[in-house]
Amino acid sequence: MKHIIGIVGTNSKRSTNRQLLQFIQHHFKDKAHIELLEIDQFPLFNKPASKKLPKIVEQAVNLIEGADGVIISAAEYNHAITASLANALHWLSYYISPLKNKPVMITGASYGKLGSSRAQVQLRQILDSADIKARVLPNSEFLLGNSLQAFDQEGKLVDPDRINALESIFEEFIKFIDYTQAFLNENQKSSLKISESSKEE
Numbered sequence: 001m002k003h004i005i006g007i008v009g010t011n012s013k014r015s016t017n018r019q020l021l022q023f024i025q026h027h028f029k030d031k032a033h034i035e036l037l038e039i040d041q042f043p044l045f046n047k048p049a050s051k052k053l054p055k056i057v058e059q060a061v062n063l064i065e066g067a068d069g070v071i072i073s074a075a076e077y078n079h080a081i082t083a084s085l086a087n088a089l090h091w092l093s094y095y096i097s098p099l100k101n102k103p104v105m106i107t108g109a110s111y112g113k114l115g116s117s118r119a120q121v122q123l124r125q126i127l128d129s130a131d132i133k134a135r136v137l138p139n140s141e142f143l144l145g146n147s148l149q150a151f152d153q154e155g156k157l158v159d160p161d162r163i164n165a166l167e168s169i170f171e172e173f174i175k176f177i178d179y180t181q182a183f184l185n186e187n188q189k190s191s192l193k194i195s196e197s198s199k200e201e
C-alpha cells in the first residue's frame with residue numbers, strides 16, 4: 001500500500017482544504033495510507049545563516065522523504081497560494097530537497113466557484129522551481145468550488161461528480177507514483193552506464 005503525505009495548504013483552523021484531505025484520507029483508505037501534515041506551526045522563514053532547520057521542519061522533511069508521494073491541497077488568497085504554504089515551501093527548499101523527484105498531486109478548495117484554480121497554477125510553477133523539482137501529476141486539476149457547501153455533516157463530499165473526478169485523478173496518481181519510480185530508476189541506470197563507459201575511454 002502506498003504511503004502518502006497530505007499537506008494542508010493553509011494555517012487556518014477552519015479549512016475546507018483540510019476537510020478535503022480528510023475526505024481523501026478516508027475515501028481511499030484501502031488504496032493508500034494517507035497522513036496529514038499541518039504547516040501552521042512552521043516559523044516564518046528568515047533564511048537563517050546557520051542553515052539549521054527548526055525541529056518542526058525537520059520532522060516534515062522526514063515524513064516527506066519517507067513517503068511514496070505527496071498531495072498538496074491549496075487554499076487561495078488573492079488568486080495565489082497562502083502565505084503559510086509559500087512559507088512552508090521556502091523551508092522545504094532551503095539547503096534541502098525532500099520534494100525533489102517526489103510525485104505530487106495538487107488539489108484545492110475555495111469558497112468561490114473556481115476551486116482555487118489560480119492558486120493551483122501558481123503552486124504547479126513553484127513545485128517546478130530549481131530548488132524543489134517535484135514531479136507533479138500532469139493534466140490533472142482537482143478543483144473544489146463553493147467549498148463551504150461541498151461537504152455533508154459527516155465530512156463526505158456531496159457532489160457525486162466531484163467524487164468521480166477525484167477517484168479518477170487519484171487512480172492516475174497511484175499509477176504515476178509507480179511510473180515516476182520506474183522512470184527515475186531507468187534514468188539512474190543509463191547515467192551509471194554513461195559514467196562507466198566514459199571511465200573506460
Ligand SMILES: Cc1cc2nc3c(=O)[nH]c(=O)nc-3n(C[C@H](O)[C@H](O)[C@H](O)COP(=O)(O)O)c2cc1C
Nearest residue numbers: 012015016017018075076077078079109110111112
Ligand atoms: C485574504 C483572503 C483572500 C482570499 N482570496 C480568495 C481568492 O482569491 N479566491 C477564492 O476563491 N477565495 C478567496 N478567499 C476565500 C477563502 O479563504 C478561500 O476560498 C480558500 O481557498 C478557502 O480554503 P480554506 O477553507 O481551506 O481556508 C480569500 C480569503 C481571504 C481571507
